[in-house]
Amino acid sequence: MSKIITVFGATGQQGGSVIRTILQDETLSKEFKIRGVSRDTSKPEAQVLLKQGVELVPADMNSKESLVKAIQGSHSVFLVTTPAWGFAGSDAELVHGKNVADVAKEAGVQHLIFSSLLDVTKESGGRLKHVPHFDQKAHVEQYIRSSGVPATFVLPGYFMNNYTSSGMLRKGDDDAYTLAYPVGKDAQFPLIDIAGDLGKFVAAALKNRSEVLGAQVFAAADYYTPTRILAEYEEVTGRKTRFVQVDIETYKSFMPRSMGEEMLENHLFIESPGYYKGQSLQESHALLEKAGFQTTTWKAYLERNKASL
Template sequence: MSKLITVFGATGNQGGSVIRTIIADLELSKDFRIRAVTRDVSKPKIKALRDQGVDVIQEGDMSSVADVIKAVDGAHTVYVVTNFWKSMSAKPEILQGKNVTDTCRKAGVKDLIFSSLINASKATSGRLVNITHFDGKAEVEEYIRESGIPASFVMPVI
């Protein structure tokens, strides 16, 4: 029986890439069924995913614990990327990351994969400050590490 991977940001660059990679890889596509999470099921990209056999759910608000519960229910693995650019603030992004972490831990998810970035302030010994789109993701990574949930981290190049 294949394991379920829930992919947040399924129509974006990162989530879409994760899904395409799994579908294209013979071994991964045998090992994993994919649940794509979106806020808008009417997107053409969502139709294309459905046509490829991907399960799609419209529970894409990571600020809503109820949405996250539905999205990760039964998942072995969860891939999550938060979107700083939607609000241009780290606070909603940090809240979303914590919601997903806590919900995954309670749901027994075996691997939480988080798209992270370094804390620029710490990495530069304070020379670069207020790079909130980096620092917020770094705060979420730290929270995940402290939570005890099995996790992996990716740092995409820009």
């Protein structure tokens, strides 16, 4: 009889990647029955999952009662929490993460895989205090560790689709595409094809559970500098690019006021002390390769999405 894995954010980028990877994997597709959690099980993306044999359940992450129904009977759980963008002071991610951890413990879950990040406030020595979408995930990780639930922590890198679908590369009057950051050209960005690759790292953790309990897995293809990002973009697309380091106020003006400070400090953190504090990706890549997977490079991602760039 198949074990149940409950996947939160089933129709989102991360949960969707986990589900696709499990369904496509010969071993895991037989080992696990997938239960997807989505706020709206009627939307088209959810209907596609239903046709693929995924059980879908709604859940309110503020309600432990509704989470019990979603998690009950699960051997494994993949948890991703959603930032409360635009709501200053919200601790929604922390509340949601703690609620799932509590219910997972009560349900006897054997493997909780959490999409985590580092504590920016702590790791920057208090210099950067306004990146709650990192800090709250780190606090959830700490809570899960203290709860005693068997767990692994997968830390996604910087999304490749930030450059291709979020307007981060802006075309100028001279037809050159500008990348503007408040950091220097040598800053190290650990890039990941989030929709394509996050599931691979989670699948690798599922296949090697005993080895990764309590561990952090860094989900990224490689460290890329802004100049390397642009050089490979030029190579694939044939377009001209330029990198510009802008001052703090200019960078903040690029986005809504409610997000400016958070995204600024997010990028300052990437420059120093570093997204993963400069830690090597080698061990995480070895885990991936052992499970039969490979990461998608930035160049490969661009080639695959060339028609829509």
